[in-house]
Amino acid sequence: MDTAKKFRVTIDEEQCKGCLLCVHVCENRGGKILKESDKKTALGGVKPVAEGDCIGCRWCERYCPDFAINVEEIKDA
Ligand code: SF4
Numbered sequence: 001m002d003t004a005k006k007f008r009v010t011i012d013e014e015q016c017k018g019c020l021l022c023v024h025v026c027e028n029r030g031g032k033i034l035k036e037s038d039k040k041t042a043l044g045g046v047k048p049v050a051e052g053d054c055i056g057c058r059w060c061e062r063y064c065p066d067f068a069i070n071v072e073e074i075k076d077a
């Protein structure tokens with residue numbers, strides 16, 4: 001993993017049910033940047049939010065049951 005790289009985390013608000021599994025896995029295996037927000041998703045759960053520098057490990061993508069979270073490298077950073 002190249003820590004000099006920059007990553008953008010996008011959460012699909014229509015698909016995300018707000019289970020916060022991504023927050024848990026980011027906290028325990030990732031870069032500890034996904035947090036609970038004070039907002040609700042379209043499906044009524046708690047919307048996660050990315051705060052800080054994502055390390056691009058993609059554990060959140062692998063664990064999200066609804067394919068609602070996407071991590072992409074920012075090429076022009
Ligand atoms: S794991 Fe997926 S569905 Fe659950 S809160 Fe995260 S993005 Fe939303």
Ligand code: SF4
Pocket residue numbers: 009025026029030031032033034050053054055056057058059060061071
């Ligand atoms: S890719 Fe890793 S560091 Fe970035 S949000 Fe997902 S779990 Fe957290």
